[in-house]
Amino acid sequence: MAKVCVFCGCTPLTKEHVLPRWLKVALDPTVRQHRYIRLSVDAVRHHEAPPLNEQVKSVCSNCNSGWMNQLEENVRHFLPDLIRGNPCTLDAEAQRALAAWSLKTMLMFQHTHPADARGVIPASDFASFHVTREPTRSMLGRLGFMNYPPDDSVPLVDTLCQGYSADGVRSTGWITTLKIGCMVVQTIRAPDVAEGKRLTPFEPLPSLRPIWPTDAPIKWPLPAAIPYELMSALAHPDDLDLTIMPT
Template sequence: MVETFNAMTVKAVCGPCNNGFMNDLEAEARPLLSAMIRGSLALPLAAEATTVIAAWAVKTSLMAQLTGSEPAVFPQVYREFYDTGRPTSECMVWAAAVDDEDWALRAECRGMLYALDGQSANLDDPPNILSVTIGLGALLLHTIIDPVLANSTWNLLTYTFHGALVPLWPDPHPTTWPPRVLDPVEAWAICQSMPILLS
């Protein structure tokens, strides 16, 4: 699903959540995201700051999934995120700096149904892996929610785009923003990487 980021509307969230912990997370993330969206140079990010950005990316990815026609999946991820306000162990989040008009205000949400070895996939089942790429100004956030495979499956993304794609979660650590700026081809390759890495 491709959608202009600011055109997405979700009506599946209750008022107490929307006006409570989700609003608090927006307020906590806003100053960090604003600086990254503007492309601020030499922005130091503590481990807690990278966790806040990752939490915002997961919250936004979970909401992006609800804008499509597919049924919501990952109930355990929604529940744990609600309980803790932080990403779950099934979530991986990366950030990159980008200079590409195509990604200035964009969200791409891709689901995949993955069958483990020895099992068959029922094509009527909802996706069990979700990839969401969000572009906001000079910031690209890439989130994968995967309760099926180990996180190590996705480490190849970090190595493939070394120096440009900064892992924020599940191992938050201090970093300085921005990294090397992605070129447009790299940004699209990250967005479309899920089926390639799993093939």
């Protein structure tokens, strides 16, 4: 079977950088070329590579150079500051752009894994992202701050994508966690939320702020940092209590 674009179903496929080359400006030129990819908390898959060289061949040229490139442009003026922990403020528009870019990036990271090891994010979520180009009402997003010490104790990039179960029985949703430098962005996909309802937004915390749905402006860096040791617990919370409210 011919491979088709994971978003729109077209061919031919082109190569897409999972992390954009322009991020080089955010990274110290002497930075270790250390990367770390994990598919899930249970199935750890280590992967070391120059962080900006990885490509996947999963999208068509229209998607790649069109709307996906626009999502890159929308975060370009503030993403390096988030990664380096430099002072900046994220208004609602920047939060929306960050939520969309992070989701796109994590969808592409899924395709760095072998086909038989993906599976957490269903094809229908790729298709709906192609339509909306932002997270849906059935998703929540948040931004966390993590110290990034100048030694080898913490990887530059760390990603996790984990299924979770809302009813304790089977996997009904997924959580992606993307850390680059000081920035940690999570997208939580709950079971589909009915028309006229929405997920109750996350409460702001000193080290974690809601970005989807967008919230009050965020002053960066946040006042408290999440220790890197808590990365797995953050990516796979035991007590994720998602509730539904009227819109």
